[in-house]
Amino acid sequence: MTTQQTEELAKAYVPGEFEHAIYERWLAADVFAPDGAGSAADWALPPFVIIQPPPNVTGSLHLGHAQRTTVEDLMIRHARMLGRPALYLPGLDHASIAAQFVLDGILAREGESRATLGRERYLERMRAFVAETREVILTQQRRVGGSCDWGRLRFTMDEVSARAVRESFLRLYRKGLAYRAEALINWCPGCRTSVSDLEVIPTPETGTIWRVRYHLLDPSTGAPDPAATITVATTRPETILGDTAVAVHPDDDRYASLVGRRVRIPFVDRDVPVIADPVVDPAFGTGAVKITPAHDHDDNDTGRRHGLAMPTILDDAARVANTGTAYDGLDRYEARTAILADLAARGDLAGEQPHEMVIGRCQRSDDVVEPRLKTQWFVRTAPLAEAALEATRSGRTTILPERFEKVWEHWMTNIRDWNVSRQLWWGHRIPAWYCPDGHATVSAEPAGPPACETCGRPSADLEQDPDIFDTWFSSGLWPFSTLGWPDRTDDLRRFYPGSVMETGYDIVFFWVARMMMLGIELAGDIPFHTVYLSGLIRDPYGKKMSKTRGNTVDPLGMIDGMGADALRFALVHGTTPGNDQRFGGAKVENARNFANKLWNATRFVLGARPPTIAGDAVRETPDAALLGPADRWVLSRAAGTVAAVDRALADYAFGEVSRLLYEAIWNEYCDWGLELAKVRLADERRSAAEREATWWALVEALDTYLRLLHPLMPFLTEQLWGVLPHRATDPALLVVARWPGVGERDETAEAEVGALVELVRAVRNARADATAEPRAWLPLDVYVEPELGDALEALRPAIERLARARPLRRHVTREALHGIAGAAGGLSVIAGAAEAIVGLGAGDEGAPAADRARLEKELAEAERLLEAARARLANEAFAAKAPPAVVEGARAREAELADQVDRLRARLGR
């Protein structure tokens, strides 16, 4: 250990103080790249690859990111310490619509807009904006401690990605998996683009349902019959202008005679048929529905079934257009008002009533989404989804937690074709070119095809599709586009498929589903073996955090105050995959305290180094023969923790990992390990070699705990590990040190020390209850069962100190203990295999009474438990049906309780 490091440790723990320096050391050592100079990767082992959702290039870190990064980083660091080539590839998403939304907001404040700038200047502006913001989120990820391979940083708009996008689309097109068609899409009038089904948020609203009379035509004259009408119910009167039929249910007797007749649509004076279709619910409204195929999903289906015309009556801004009526140019809602007034004037408005309905709003702008006919590019999802489903059903890809497989299954089975065209500017331009005759040619060449592949017209006559791809199209290629696909690069061979893809459950469909479908289809294999879904971070009231709500917590502020390690620990502690967590400052404080505890424990261990060991001594494995029970206990508990942590990690139970380490470090190592060692290190009766062994045991266990904790609290553990004596084979940095192997347990030591710890606890307990002078040294008479004798002697000084017992007298039989003078006036302690009497000093007159009350209480409890245990054993069915081990356990428990009851009764003089 260097002088500087020693000085560092002499100080109190200041959260985060050393984090930057540590991160710089990692970078300098080039340990994050699996093939970096400082890499510990053993290429004989299978690589481990984390797929990270690339954050938006315009974004800044929120707690969700921090949690994401923590979990991903935890896994990658663990894998790295196992020696596996570990790839954690960082990236950024261009976030097409989200980025445009942000930039449009900025432009609006400057009095500019997409329209005033035009496409080229807008994109220039966007590139400049993105150049400004891109480092923000990356820097923030570093502050959280993400051990990403920065040399492999990718952006969904970089050339590698662009090439993959073009190539993918071409391949899909060639296989008939991408097609261009006029179909009803979701149009956001605010964003002026189509959006996917997923981006339409069904929003409950109280609207109005109007009843409108349509006039039937006289079959003979073809003129409207003022007396014969059919009343339809609608929530959208403005779409009357686009009606091309009225539908009723085929079995509806009320309307049976009208089917086949024609009605005149008001204002546009279009004559349309009355049709029969089972989609109509006779019980709803009037049982007759107006059909607007170009502006309603149901109606569109109906229109297709019946071969109806589909006039579009709204433009990009959702204004009425091309109807040849006076409503042209009016906004859809203005038109609604006008039409209602006109209908009323005609006497054709038959009534209205409030109506609870669900309306689709744009996820981004909150505008009411308008279903609209448009010619767009679609990805045919059915075959892709089938393959994705096969992957999860066969278990080649596992979704965690399991319950999400059901959701996955349901969504994938009912998936609709994916509209990938967006009428935006920031994104990958669709690589399709059209000739004047309307033939489409798809090409992976940036410059486009040399000629129309249908009619051979030269490229000069071709025009590229102005639209861009849905941002999730390029994200969907992420697991392989980032590795250089379509080239068969080394990276692609080594790192595809990935191991674990981690993300929040809220983007399973947006992203995970697309990666699965496109990965299997284009890269020829599943993109990852495991999908780990995290829960969402909520505010202390359980509300989703959002900027508009103003309840976001700035993770950087947390890191500044409490340290990245504490934040990471808090984000994982007490959580389970897929379950949301409420997040408050108390958790981080607790984690900070834990960090502080570990810091001070390390400080103590270093300071307790026996003078016979040099400050720069190379690590020694303590000689087993020199170790006492406490030392062996410390080592055995560390070994037990390794095994438990390994199990939890294998189960992706990261909350459990944090719990195990918190408990092992704080409640075992610090509370008892160090306390016992303090006395033993100072015990002059022990040889120098023995004391050295005790110290080495402390170092050994601490080293193990630091390694186990490193994936969760990387900065702190790196800092502390740096000052511990190392073995010659250890690397310079913990980040690339080896994960601990599972050591041997020492059952004897665990049992012995466990029993003595119980004894000390019981003595403290008795003393506290009896309100005896807390600080006084009181005589303690002890009886322990013979097999604990040696351990008691070995730990005698420690027990004396921890129980504040002086003198400590050991009795070889229980009778001898009970027979001591002063037994009656002392406090009785019964702790499993040990029993003791605490002698009382003057000033404790009230103690015997308090002690008696405590014993009575203990007795009552023991009797209750004994009774329950006996009742269980008395049940013949239990003995007959329960596994022998359980029955045996119950018998042992009964015997133990019976013994305890006997002893308590004896002490109470019964």
Next chain:
RNA sequence: GGGCGGUUAGCUCAGUUGGUCAGAGCGCCUCGCUUACACCGAGGAUGUCGGAGGUUCGAGUCCUCCACCGCCCACCA
């Protein structure tokens, strides 16, 4: 209309395959500035594990139903 999750100490949450599982942190109460740590130490109190049935020798832990809370999916005008 389907589906999923939650309902465990005052608060926030753990409880992997049913058998010392009734826990943790925070908060609260009583002590203690003992030479790693007051970001600490010692001790303590608090729950019929949402309700009702059922399966089982045995159920927070499995099944059924119900009640709230939340989420996802869904073309009723």
